[in-house]
Amino acid sequence: MFDQAEITVRAGGGGSGAVSFRHEKFVPFGGPDGGDGGKGGDVVIVADETVSNLRTFRRRRDYKAARGRDGAGKKRHGKNGEDLVLPVPVGTVISFKSQIGGDSLIADLEQPGQPVVVAKGGRGGKGNTHFATSTNQAPQIAQQGEAGEELAIILELKLIADVGLIGYPNVGKSTLLSAVSAAKPKVAGYPFTTREPVLGLVEVGPKSFVLAEIPGLIEDAHLGRGLGHNFLRHVERTRVLIHLVDGSSESPAADMAQVNTELSLFDSALGKKPQLVAVNKIDLPQVEAGLAEIADSFSAIGTDVFFVSAASGQGLTGLMEEAMKLLRSIPQVEAGGIKVPKKVFHPPPKSAPPGVHKEGDIFVVTAPLLERIITRPDEAISGIPGELRQQLARLGVTKALERAGVKPGDKVRCGNFEWEWP
Numbered sequence: 001m002f003d004q005a006e007i008t009v010r011a012g013g014g015g016s017g018a019v020s021f022r023h024e025k026f027v028p029f030g031g032p033d034g035g036d037g038g039k040g041g042d043v044v045i046v047a048d049e050t051v052s053n054l055r056t057f058r059r060r061r062d063y064k065a066a067r068g069r070d071g072a073g074k075k076r077h078g079k080n081g082e083d084l085v086l087p088v089p090v091g092t093v094i095s096f097k098s099q100i101g102g103d104s105l106i107a108d109l110e111q112p113g114q115p116v117v118v119a120k121g122g123r124g125g126k127g128n129t130h131f132a133t134s135t136n137q138a139p140q141i142a143q144q145g146e147a148g149e150e151l152a153i154i155l156e157l158k159l160i161a162d163v164g165l166i167g168y169p170n171v172g173k174s175t176l177l178s179a180v181s182a183a184k185p186k187v188a189g190y191p192f193t194t195r196e197p198v199l200g201l202v203e204v205g206p207k208s209f210v211l212a213e214i215p216g217l218i219e220d221a222h223l224g225r226g227l228g229h230n231f232l233r234h235v236e237r238t239r240v241l242i243h244l245v246d247g248s249s250e251s252p253a254a255d256m257a258q259v260n261t262e263l264s265l266f267d268s269a270l271g272k273k274p275q276l277v278a279v280n281k282i283d284l285p286q287v288e289a290g291l292a293e294i295a296d297s298f299s300a301i302g303t304d305v306f307f308v309s310a311a312s313g314q315g316l317t318g319l320m321e322e323a324m325k326l327l328r329s330i331p332q333v334e335a336g337g338i339k340v341p342k343k344v345f346h347p348p349p350k351s352a353p354p355g356v357h358k359e360g361d362i363f364v365v366t367a368p369l370l371e372r373i374i375t376r377p378d379e380a381i382s383g384i385p386g387e388l389r390q391q392l393a394r395l396g397v398t399k400a401l402e403r404a405g406v407k408p409g410d411k412v413r414c415g416n417f418e419w420e421w422p
């Protein structure tokens with residue numbers, strides 16, 4: 001009963017900062033005026049009521065937001081990359097697929113309009129204006145844009161049950177669910193056969209609703225007895241309850257009252273949810289014989305009841321039609337129009353201290369932060385500019401190279417920048 005898709009989302013990278021200098025008529029040595037790069041677009045997933053399934057995401061798996069534009073001279077800031085917004089059905093659960101294995105929950109989009117940023121765009125690089133110091137008025141370096149976050153995620157559409165099927169263990173909930181839907185929960189003559197909620201789609205004419213069997217509730221379920229407590233949360237999401245009682249029990253009305261007490265003790269709002277009460281197993285001779293008495297005991301407490309047999313199917317159509325009617329009388333979106341703040345999910349950082357390895361005679365440095373420092377592309381670099389040396393020391397690259405045994409005259413490479421070790 002799950003609709004699922006696995007996709008890769010990539011936020012836009014930041015634009016690069018510019019290396020540029022003022023060229024003014026009467027100013028022979030203009031200062032640096034390289035603008036910053038724009039921020040990359042985020043990938044945002046939004047719960048959208050007009051989307052009903054995840055089919056689109058099984059067809060196309062890669063999603064990429066726009067990159068930020070590069071900065072330019074005259075301190076012009078690069079344009080920010082546009083966000084990529086992916087609409088998914090309300091009720092979609094998003095989890096992060098970790099390379100190490102195991103998934104972790106990113107978001108549970110339960111409310112229409114609820115957004116979550118699943119991949120954050122990279123920040124724009126700083127232009128060379130930021131690198132000017134009192135001793136270096138003409139910085140030749142700027143910063144490249146930061147890479148956008150990239151991750152593999154799993155989208156799962158949980159069917160949200162409209163109607164909850166509750167009642168004591170063994171009253172016939174699974175039998176009823178399999179009689180009215182295609183669900184196939186296990187049926188057995190002992191309590192707690194069903195240990196997790198089971199969902200089924202019930203069709204009533206051209207309409208349908210999702211019915212969920214809530215595992216057996218017993219006295220003190222709210223204190224954690226039986227299986228009830230964990231599953232009361234599922235009841236919270238439903239809009240209508242069908243409360244099934246066993247007609248062959250000693251006192252069906254007392255059973256119903258007991259389960260309702262449990263519901264209210266857990267959460268008073270649950271006890272107030274609209275309920276349809278149905279007495280089951282009326283096909284049994286002893287139940288049939290006592291029907292009038294059962295009817296009296298319910299009317300004494302002011303409760304209308306349906307009489308059904310999950311086994312023979314008697315009365316089930318009427319019960320489902322009534323549930324549909326009740327559902328339609330309750331507004332679907334109670335939380336409509338609520339503004340939910342956008343949450344941002346950050347995958348675990350990949351940052352690591354700078355690494356050095358040798359490729360032939362060349363010392364190759366892997367240091368994302370250093371790779372982001374760029375030099376003026378039109379300037380041939382002889383040796384290593386003093387300003388870059390400072391950055392090397394600051395980022396721990398100098399130490400890493402020395403540890404790797406670099407000697408003056410050796411070739412060093414980082415990203416697409418190569419120079420000779422002084």
Ligand SMILES: Nc1nc2c(ncn2[C@@H]2O[C@H](COP(=O)(O)OP(=O)(O)OP(=O)(O)O)[C@@H](O)[C@H]2O)c(=O)[nH]1
Pocket residue numbers: 168169170171172173174175176186187188189190191192193194195215216280281282283284308309310311312
């Ligand atoms: N005669 C008769 N027996 C029924 C009827 N409905 C269910 N039963 C029987 O009652 C027993 C329990 O049925 P289930 O459908 O497993 O009951 P449940 O409420 O899902 O039980 P748990 O999941 O264990 O809480 C089984 O032996 C069923 O065959 C019915 O309408 N008539």
Ligand SMILES: [Mg+2]
Pocket residue numbers: 173174175185186187193194213
């Ligand atoms: Mg069951």
